[in-house]
Amino acid sequence: xxxxxxxxxxxxxxxxxxxxxxxxxxVTARLGGRSGPLPxxxxxxxxxxxxxxxxxALHLCYELHYRxxxxxxxxxxxxxxxxxxxxxxxxxxVSALRDACPGTVSPAEVFDGLLxxxxxxxxxSRHLLRHGTIELLREYAVLRSVHQLRESDPHAWVLxxxxxxxxxxMAAVLYDEFGCGREERVHARLYADLMxxxxxxxxxxxYLPAVGAPALAAGNVMSLFGLHRAHRxxxxxxxxxxxxxxxxxxxxxxxxxxxxxxGEEAARxxxxxxxxxxxxxxxxRREVVGGLLDEEPGLAADVAFGARATIFLEDTLGRAVTDxxxxxxxxxxAPIEEET
Numbered sequence: 001x002x003x004x005x006x007x008x009x010x011x012x013x014x015x016x017x018x019x020x021x022x023x024x025x026x027v028t029a030r031l032g033g034r035s036g037p038l039p040x041x042x043x044x045x046x047x048x049x050x051x052x053x054x055x056x057a058l059h060l061c062y063e064l065h066y067r068x069x070x071x072x073x074x075x076x077x078x079x080x081x082x083x084x085x086x087x088x089x090x091x092x093x094v095s096a097l098r099d100a101c102p103g104t105v106s107p108a109e110v111f112d113g114l115l116x117x118x119x120x121x122x123x124x125s126r127h128l129l130r131h132g133t134i135e136l137l138r139e140y141a142v143l144r145s146v147h148q149l150r151e152s153d154p155h156a157w158v159l160x161x162x163x164x165x166x167x168x169x170m171a172a173v174l175y176d177e178f179g180c181g182r183e184e185r186v187h188a189r190l191y192a193d194l195m196x197x198x199x200x201x202x203x204x205x206x207y208l209p210a211v212g213a214p215a216l217a218a219g220n221v222m223s224l225f226g227l228h229r230a231h232r233x234x235x236x237x238x239x240x241x242x243x244x245x246x247x248x249x250x251x252x253x254x255x256x257x258x259x260x261x262x263g264e265e266a267a268r269x270x271x272x273x274x275x276x277x278x279x280x281x282x283x284x285r286r287e288v289v290g291g292l293l294d295e296e297p298g299l300a301a302d303v304a305f306g307a308r309a310t311i312f313l314e315d316t317l318g319r320a321v322t323d324x325x326x327x328x329x330x331x332x333x334a335p336i337e338e339e340t
Contacts, residue, residue, distance in 0.1 A: 013067050027085070038082070050096060051213055052212060062224075094224070097305075128256040134260050137262065146216065148187075152187065155174065155177075155222070155239050157235075158236065164291055164295055166236070166287065187272065187273075200336070210332045214321075217316070231302070236292055236299075240307060243284045247274050
């Protein structure tokens, strides 16, 4: 399929970003209407599955299922060539995640391990609580914006694949995530408000060129698990990790924002997660994970894998960010442009 005709429905869609290698260049060329063969298995196997080129190429393919890109037709979502390339990219990504998370463990063991705070207080949120500045908080907001401006959208894909207690519990949590029927309380909207309070552009996808592979991978794994029925257990494991770890991290980030004088509007996003996710943690473990495994006990290994893959990717992102900051460098690929 050759994409040639632009779509008129470009409202709110971001521009295509610059490529970062052969794979992402081929995807952007295809989406830009230029014909030509797409890379095959050899090119994908030769690329770093956690690197910028693969992760941007995956993000571009996944974004077609969300809001798409400006001047790219909606029909690109089902471009067979891009779907074949995406399958190759996904295969390499999943294999790399399984290699990074060897062995077997139960979901309960994974989740219980998240309830113990490391004695050295590692992580981005603790770093920002202790050493954060407005500049570092702005960088972190940019890094998270690619996902947070569509928060919970990937998780909503799992609803048709659940039943019974798991479906009811997941729907209850997502109802909160999407604002309980109030647009101004939708978590993605609250994140946009946070960005405005930090003098950042809150437009969906605006900062994609500045976001590196670790942050893209942490977002891409949600789309990977969400788009595939076969990964429904992994998505639930992923979601449980986010809900369990969110309250303490959110409280530290809210405190860091207040300490740096960012204001209440900036802290509101994290305040909401301290309150809501403390309740969600028990609901997700008891009803969503418990209900799923009561219905489909054979998915226990998938739930554990999804959880462990999430922890691995979040730890990788955290190390990349804090290592950059400790060395006096930026955690972004490009500086934040000051808007006039």
